[in-house]
Amino acid sequence: MALAERLAGRTIAVTGAGSGIGRAIALRLVSEGARVLAADRDVAAAEATAALAPGGAVTACATDVTDERDVREMVARAVALGGFAGLVNNAGVGVAGTAPETTVEQLDAVLAVSVRGTFLGIAAAVPALVAGGGGAIVNVSSIAALVGIPDRAAYSAAKGAVLALTRAAAIDHVGAGVRVNCIVPGTVETPWIERITAGAEDPAAAQAAMQARQPHGRFVQPQEIAAMAAYLLSDEAASVVGAAMVVDGGMTAR
Numbered sequence: 580m581a582l583a584e585r586l587a588g589r590t591i592a593v594t595g596a597g598s599g600i601g602r603a604i605a606l607r608l609v610s611e612g613a614r615v616l617a618a619d620r621d622v623a624a625a626e627a628t629a630a631l632a633p634g635g636a637v638t639a640c641a642t643d644v645t646d647e648r649d650v651r652e653m654v655a656r657a658v659a660l661g662g663f664a665g666l667v668n669n670a671g672v673g674v675a676g677t678a679p680e681t682t683v684e685q686l687d688a689v690l691a692v693s694v695r696g697t698f699l700g701i702a703a704a705v706p707a708l709v710a711g712g713g714g715a716i717v718n719v720s721s722i723a724a725l726v727g728i729p730d731r732a733a734y735s736a737a738k739g740a741v742l743a744l745t746r747a748a749a750i751d752h753v754g755a756g757v758r759v760n761c762i763v764p765g766t767v768e769t770p771w772i773e774r775i776t777a778g779a780e781d782p783a784a785a786q787a788a789m790q791a792r793q794p795h796g797r798f799v800q801p802q803e804i805a806a807m808a809a810y811l812l813s814d815e816a817a818s819v820v821g822a823a824m825v826v827d828g829g830m831t832a833r
């Protein structure tokens with residue numbers, strides 16, 4: 580089957596679709612024939628993603644994934660578009676710091692988006708996917724779930740939870756025809772990287788040093804994460820269940 584048809588006729592909701600990885604996923608899914616509901620708490624950013632796609636292929640949706648009502652409304656809107664077949668729980672926020680350096684407010688904010696948001700997404704999407712005959716959910720974890728990354732205590736806790744929740748939900752729902760998997764990205768070139776390095780004395784030098792640390796010598800591109808998301812959402816991944824698909828340029832291989 581041509582890639583342009585792999586997701587034809589399917590509606591897929593993508594959270595955090597207004598920027599970086601989420602935007603790249605939304606556009607990739609459209610290129611494979613899907614309709615996308617681009618959900619973001621920054622609705623102007625989601626609308627900017629929609630403007631990059633062919634007319635009507637992407638619908639923007641104001642959604643704060645930490646809000647249960649918003650998440651239910653997002654799924655209802657995806658169902659209303661017809662052919663609801665998947666959800667990508669991509670929205671995430673980060674905070675730098677060790678545990679002693681991190682405030683409880685920062686911890687709660689990071690956990691709320693990644694853990695509560697992914698949990699609410701699964702809870703709302705599974706019944707709708709089952710009602711539609713099955714589907715797939717893709718969560719976005721991080722290599723911080725697999726190896727120790729300095730100064731990322733709260734973020735690592737959040738992404739480790741996303742990985743564990745992926746496996747639990749995969750086992751819970753595979754019998755009903757819903758596959759749940761996660762992607763484990765390495766360091767991906769998105770506005771996130773600019774924010775992390777903005778405080779450095781020489782942001783360009785800090786980014787160059789980060790790239791040099793990658794075994795394959797460069798940042799992972801958002802489009803490379805999007806390609807994995809499209810695969811996991813497609814029927815070609817029918818036997819991929821509860822998996823953590825690492826796309827990290829070799830960071831966790833050494």
Ligand SMILES: NC(=O)c1ccc[n+]([C@@H]2O[C@H](COP(=O)([O-])OP(=O)(O)OC[C@H]3O[C@@H](n4cnc5c(N)ncnc54)[C@H](O)[C@@H]3O)[C@@H](O)[C@H]2O)c1
Pocket residue numbers: 594595596597598599600601618619620621624642643644645669670671672673692696719720721722763764765766767768769770771772
């Ligand atoms: N960039 C990386 O190196 C990297 C590496 C591993 C994992 N990730 C993960 O990939 C995902 C996307 O990261 P990115 O680099 O594209 O970040 P980004 O900051 O460029 O985009 C994140 C998007 O999520 C949205 N968002 C934040 N909180 C939200 C909420 N409560 N409800 C709805 N939307 C919300 C933001 O408005 C933004 O549009 C995150 O889960 C992140 O943890 C990123």
